Amino acid sequence: MNEQRRQVLEMLAEGKVTADEAERLIEALQRQQPEAPPGRSSRTKARPKYLRVVMDAADGTGGDGASRMNVRIPLQLLRAGVRLTALLPPVAITKVNAELDKAGVPIDLAELKPQHLDDLIEHLDDVIIDLDDPGSRMQVYCE
Numbered sequence: 001m002n003e004q005r006r007q008v009l010e011m012l013a014e015g016k017v018t019a020d021e022a023e024r025l026i027e028a029l030q031r032q033q034p035e036a037p038p039g040r041s042s043r044t045k046a047r048p049k050y051l052r053v054v055m056d057a058a059d060g061t062g063g064d065g066a067s068r069m070n071v072r073i074p075l076q077l078l079r080a081g082v083r084l085t086a087l088l089p090p091v092a093i094t095k096v097n098a099e100l101d102k103a104g105v106p107i108d109l110a111e112l113k114p115q116h117l118d119d120l121i122e123h124l125d126d127v128i129i130d131l132d133d134p135g136s137r138m139q140v141y142c143e
Helices: 002-012 019-032 077-088 090-104 114-123
Strands: 050-058 068-074 126-130 137-142
Touching: 002 019, 002 068, 050 077, 077 114
Parallel strands: none
Antiparallel strands: 050 068, 050 137, 126 137
16 A cells, blocks of 8 residues: 555544545545556556446437437445345335336345445446347446
């Protein structure tokens, strides 16, 4: 760990800065560091903060002929939702699972754990999803 990062963490431990301020300081320090020379592995990727869903589609309704959807979801919201499932009573989980199954989403909320979400985020780099319409394109990725 470099000296500047250690100092930021010490300031956080002493209460001189908040966690958000410490995070911003560390990110600024990472941006200042030069890239690793060729042949050496670079730093690990920064932890993503958002799930982004972007869709471009040909639109047959006239106008400019195209539709665009751009959704940015904070991953903290997803993580909080996963943690909240632990607070649901078993009867509610059973009912929600049944409704999800009826809608074609066979997910068992009782089996959903925070580490599963972290694993998904780690492996979700840049996924292109093919739609039935060849004129449409959807991207789902973390940033």
